[in-house]
Amino acid sequence: MKIHDLITTTDALADLCERLATSEFVTVDTEFMRENTYWPELCLVQIANTEEAAAIDPLAEGIDLAPLLDLLCENDDVLKVFHAGGQDVEIIVNLTGKTPFPIFDTQIAMMAISQSEQIGYANLVDHWQNIQIDKGARFTDWSRRPLTERQIEYAIGDVTHLSVIFPKMLKKLIKTGRGAWLDAEMEKLSDASNYVTDPASAWKRIRQTGRNPQALGRLKALAAWREGEAQHKNIPRGRIMRDETLADIANHPPKKQGDLAKVRGLSNAWKDNDIGKRLLKVIEEAEPLPKAEMPEKVKRGAPLGKEGALVADLLKLLLKIRSREIDVAPRLLTRADEMEALAAGVRDLQVLQGWRYEVFGKDALELVEGKTGFTVKDGRLNMTHIDDAHGDAHADMGAALAAE
Template structure:
């Protein structure tokens, strides 16, 4: 199949095309990038399909992304992507903006109960009956010239994305389309919400087992690691490996030999940042107790599992009624946050993470189910 491919390699051409695309109801977008040893993705290629032609944008040559930003933010043009969290990072890094409204075909498949978290090739096969060639995903997208195989792979992806959108969209009710776009907007909001380095420690494995004094060390180590990863543009694990954080906070070594013995500690970290890490630990250990974070709540006990199952069943019933993938309904983290708000005897509060249509549809049912639990069962 011959695809009509157009290259865009300069600012003027990009601006002209963006003006044309802004007159369309939708554009399908895809990106190819490299992220081997950097914190931020490096864009290698951007693909746009208007439903008929595919345009390949060269981010190594284009300097001015103003017109493209206007297209991304144009509320009248739907931006179609698939499983787009990394693509969003590429757009944000390259242009400083993010696509709205956003229609994610992976989510659309779940709303139509075709499958949850479907990979792109599987979705194209299920919807269009086309088998996509694999093989170029991991290739070097920063090399120039790109190989013919890379070019057709990238163009084909964008073209089929538009075809999948045109096949799925008519099958979605107005209600489901609105919910899908709401989920897309949520993805964008979450990505815009810059991670606060001082809050990262809350997500660290086993952090709840540490005392407030140890947590103070973990908080500073996690915050420093996050800031350094961004500043050096290196993956977090290049700064300090994930598995070293907890033992560092727990044992608080005071010399390089003890530091080097920490679980999973990379010798390069000891050489490059060892003295700094030891100083940081020492400084935090000297802070007054009033500045330590509070102990983190323990995970829910095993006995809560049955309750969790009952709450999940509420989502499953709604999914069956609406013919949607059950995984779309209630996230495990949300249900755990709900239980933690009042376990074992209540009162319970709906967590902030339960928003929009999910809250309207299932919020009250969740609270009613918890209120109906016999007290002794929960004790």
Template sequence: MTIQYINTTEKLDALCRQIAKEPWIAMDTEFLREKTYYPQFCLLQIATPDWVACVDPLALPDLGKLFDVIYRPDIIKVLHSSRQDLEILYQLTGKVPGPIFDTQIAAPLLGFQENPGYAMLVSSFLNINLSKAHTRTDWTVRPLSEAQIQYAADDVIYLCKIYQIMCEQLEKLGRLHWLDNDFKQLNDTELYQISPANAWLKIKGKNKLTGRQLSIVQALSEWRESTAQSVNKPRNWLVRDDMLLELAKLQPANVAELAKVRGINERLVNRYGRVICDLINQAKQRPPIPLHEKGRPPKKTQQQEAVLDVLTAVVRIRAEENSLNPIVLATRKDLEKLIFGENDVPLLHGWRYTMVGEELQCLLDGCCSLNLSKENVVINKS
């Protein structure tokens, strides 16, 4: 299959006409974000069973026509582990294309583990071992070699084949539309919005801080995230997480004290020292945002442990019947949440609820009973 390399407006127009005729396309992106806060969009690969193209966004002045056709709701976009690809498209357009079919999300319905890697699917479905020759390619450098372009194109060529096989197998099992709601959730734009005010939630070790220290970490994390976004640099290039914690404990009151902190970046002190100290002094005067850490689940009684074992057995039975990995259906923590009446459990939604969640609820509510023999377990509805 000849790879179309799209680096002129004329070629892009022709590609858009091709895409418009298709019911679905496989997509992948190449990007770089080692030196930037936002991923730098370097290449877009698109394929169908009949053709494949690599679009060079660095060579094209305007991708508006391409986005218009890609975002058409009558064209399914097939991706693997789509979150980062969709994040790039959201940042470029402010929208997320739909509908989406994510092969990573769909794979567990065919017996794979949760979140399988792309190489695993290629190997399992196509008996091909992916090359790692260009894993560390700097995709911003031009011109791209033929080997680099082939490497990038192979991802969507194989993705097309995997999608077709998956659809055929899911259709035979009656599971093709089980994930419709899961895929719709990928179009929620909140997934791709990064709020500086919530940046502190990702700081490890925050739960060991005092109230004043936590308030400082919250203020500095929000400032760091906003600044990293505005200058488009990785947040850790400004201040590392461990340094945020150190500053919260030492609480330097002025630039001179800040400069004495071991490991502090001199450039950071010169450029942002006064701002950092002002934030620290202000944060010391106000209470922190409550952690709202989820407490440890209540200690289970022996009877509850026995109930948990019974639910686990039912999950294993239903998983075996449907050729699924039991963990894909429910983890032990999911079952614990169910026992303690929590609602935020995958078992209570979508295909998991249909396959086993409703049944487990019936057991807990006393609407079902178990009959045991030496060979099997039978669930009877009252």
């Protein structure tokens, strides 16, 4: 494979993208910094096909990334392959408002052909190529220039290995017939709305146990305000205020700005600075959360009842057995909350639809309805239909009587 020098000009980038545009797929990775900023700062882009690979410097003076972004977001003939690409895609959405398309994520794909739920890149390479990657440059400052040869070599390795692994993975997916299992997961990756932060919805990410409409209304207003402050200053939202502090203020709002100095997590300066004034104004103007926006009551444990909780535990045991039998990640089949809902009598569930029903949901439903049970054979747990188990027991008893 040909490895190019670091690309720092628009002309060189355009030439590269013109050649890559004829490929069936390209593998893509990015290096970025976001420890001190709200928006991730793109510092390097790596891209490869089966014949060549390159690293692109988006910080190079005068470079225009348009040829690369067109290849990623406008060329539907080339499949874009990432590994755990959520943050990479987020950066591209920030730049273009679009996601790369069509898209394939090897971390997600591994769930369909192994029991690995979030396999890291180093373990992926070790699994498919028996190569141990040197991760020494992983925590480098990618914004500093010039980049060293070791940094560039490390970064390009993230796409050169992937360009070898992806065809092997695709071949196995085709052989096992599990490619269709991933359609919905890849569609989620392609939805740009998943990467755009809506300040009006920011409060939903904050842990809040109460259901007081006034407190929740303040929480919504404060979370949206914090998001706006962080975006405007381009700093992490936690630098404005931590979630715990935000929730505390929503539940116990200060009556005057001077009281902010008493809030745990805020400095004394808040009692008379401008950001403190803006915060107090948000609190004063916050409206109670409308009934239509109230979060649903979370049902855990006790509402299932003791018997229902036991059934849920049996379903989780079945999930472990089935995942082991067919070598698939449990999370791809179902989630814990779905199994609890199934045990509680809910039937409008994803696990009872499509391929998930055929692979796991059908047996799970039969277990809930008492049509199947567990048996131990040769030291291993197995699923057995109740009628089959009774038949085997009757056969064994008949044989014993005949022997007498």
